[in-house]
Amino acid sequence: MKNVKHAKCVKCGKIYEAVPNLTSCSCGGILDIVYDYDYIRTVLTKEKLAARRDNSMWRYRELLPVEETTENTPLRVGWSPLYEADTLAKQLGIKKLYVKDDGINPTASLKDRASAMAVAKAREAGAEVIACSSTGNAASSLAGNAAAAGLRTYIFVPSRAPKGKVAQLMTFGATVISVQGSYEETFELSKAAIDRWGWYNRNAAINPYLSEGKKTVSLEIMEQLGWEVPDYIAISVGDGCTIAGLWKGLKDLYAIGFIDKLPRLISAQAEGCCPLNRAIETGGDWKPMEENTLADSIAVGVPRNADKALMAIRESNGLVVNVSDEEIMAAQKLLGRTCGVFGEPAGVTGAAGLKKLCGEGKIPADATVVSVVTGNGLKDVANAIAACGEPISIPGDMDRLLRAFEENGIVVE
């Protein structure tokens, strides 16, 4: 990898050679991939990118930690749409809003970006089995991306994982272990099993390559905006890996001169599980919390990537905001009705946080904001139906239709 110098511990600064099966530092700290930006500047230009027909995350290979000879992974991950959400921007009282719908990825979440990277690196490592623990999306994305590449998977999910995600796992042929306990207990069991059997490790807080996959979401946002930097990017935060990846992509682009400033991040967590935001608010260390929210993907009481996530929020002079489950489900409806985007609860938590901050007058009226939707609402249908209610149910009869409209106060124009 001519573009990669090495990996470096974010805690103690120790340097590691960037071998494919890197895990954490001996001090327990998380590693960060360090690039040779001078080299990258010589091989990547905006014009070169603009001419590329590859509409997947692999269009950014010069900024990704893979060998030049490593094949692109089979599923088409990334290059998700960035929608102009003018109606919603008006409602929120801001100048411009863009919604990045990462729910259209092959397994319907942003996590496909990390899983595609895991598959690429597992192949470099010569591995045939990959394993992870996950609240659900990392799991289903790994199972799908690995199946397409002919690799086997062992996957650990907490028993609360919604049915949609479990159905994906089973269909993709993963060996799935549903752990009767918290995400923390799930993570620990996966770790013990990975240690025991030597599987390739796709735990995003251990394998430093994965947030490099996730960072492609911000590379895309910036290319899709014509390199015009927004004022804020809002995203939901659980384990911390996604916001860390988002920030890494932005810093990469800044380092190679593709953008001339950096946006402020908006870290949105659920009120019932917000250890990272609480650390920012109190200025102290993070402390474990209960996992008390229906936004299952970000119900992470012991965030495994706290260091990188807190660094990202602080470096960006970011805002933190905690939202209730009601605010999350209201944001799901709001995005559906104004943008035609159906996000899962955790997927719309960034938008819920943005809405709350706008309501509190914390976002200037002339701001341009990007809100990332990290997963598709079809993954968790039960909560959507609970929030939206059931449809009108009648026999196929016009009189019954008229009566139903009247009873439901529907005036047809």
Next chain:
Amino acid sequence: MKNVKHAKCVKCGKIYEAVPNLTSCSCGGILDIVYDYDYIRTVLTKEKLAARRDNSMWRYRELLPVEETTENTPLRVGWSPLYEADTLAKQLGIKKLYVKDDGINPTASLKDRASAMAVAKAREAGAEVIACSSTGNAASSLAGNAAAAGLRTYIFVPSRAPKGKVAQLMTFGATVISVQGSYEETFELSKAAIDRWGWYNRNAAINPYLSEGKKTVSLEIMEQLGWEVPDYIAISVGDGCTIAGLWKGLKDLYAIGFIDKLPRLISAQAEGCCPLNRAIETGGDWKPMEENTLADSIAVGVPRNADKALMAIRESNGLVVNVSDEEIMAAQKLLGRTCGVFGEPAGVTGAAGLKKLCGEGKIPADATVVSVVTGNGLKDVANAIAACGEPISIPGDMDRLLRAFEENGIVVE
């Protein structure tokens, strides 16, 4: 529309001006949009297409029946991935297989192509409300595409529609009427309501523009294959509109000289509901059937677009194949495990049919085949879980994991 001559009844040949709110012929026949291919040849070349950055169905505007001034619709519909499925091709004993995953569309089905067209034409007609009846996917795609465009929707679904599709509808803010009855009864009630209130009609078998949206799936397949025509294209068939649209796109490309031959279509229906395939097999007219399959999207006992569908299958010298629900669910697993593609039951029925035909020796070993997956498996999680089973469920403990592996006959390498 310089590229469109007029609409013509497929039954009696009567000609209609191509106004935006076209419905059926006075004789009851379905209309077909007739293009000026000589004109289109002067404005569209393969090179022009290749240079286009628009990775949505609107990249084919010269072949679509919209006014030059009509805006592209907001959601990014189309340009779904076409995967090389080498492992599966080997298993099926054919030379080459491609899988077109249309489940990655914004609302997760091929129907987005028709709904985007409906929104474009409704805007041309100055309509503010669109209505349809649907087994589910047309409904959710209309609700999503209309919401993004600021239009309101009234939607009629049979009460058997899976929860995922209903959740989408409710989130997108549609007024949803769940009809306690068959698809036929649902269709009739929607028709009566549309007549009564004059809503813009998105019933694909009445509005002739909709299969023109659907045809973009074959325009894409051919462009993605570099205009190399496959021997067969396999697709599931319900109402008949989708296979009719698929065929129309191929004939368009043939008419403008982009391809020099036409593939044979494979029409796959469920054994429990196969009125169109039965008509082909018997050589007679189609007759109504019960709607007896779990593949809800194609459980259409009274196909509304029989004329165009039968014509497409016959003109292409097509094959028909009926599959059991067990064969459908086996195909869902097979696609998941070999391709990382999770399709809904109706979505994988084309693949199930292809598998069956290969098993019967009806597809030559040197054939190149495209199988279209028309919808995402997340729309119908209940059936997927019933077919795949539940995961291993244990507390977070290594001893329990070892015991569970042993009990389930899992040998870890």
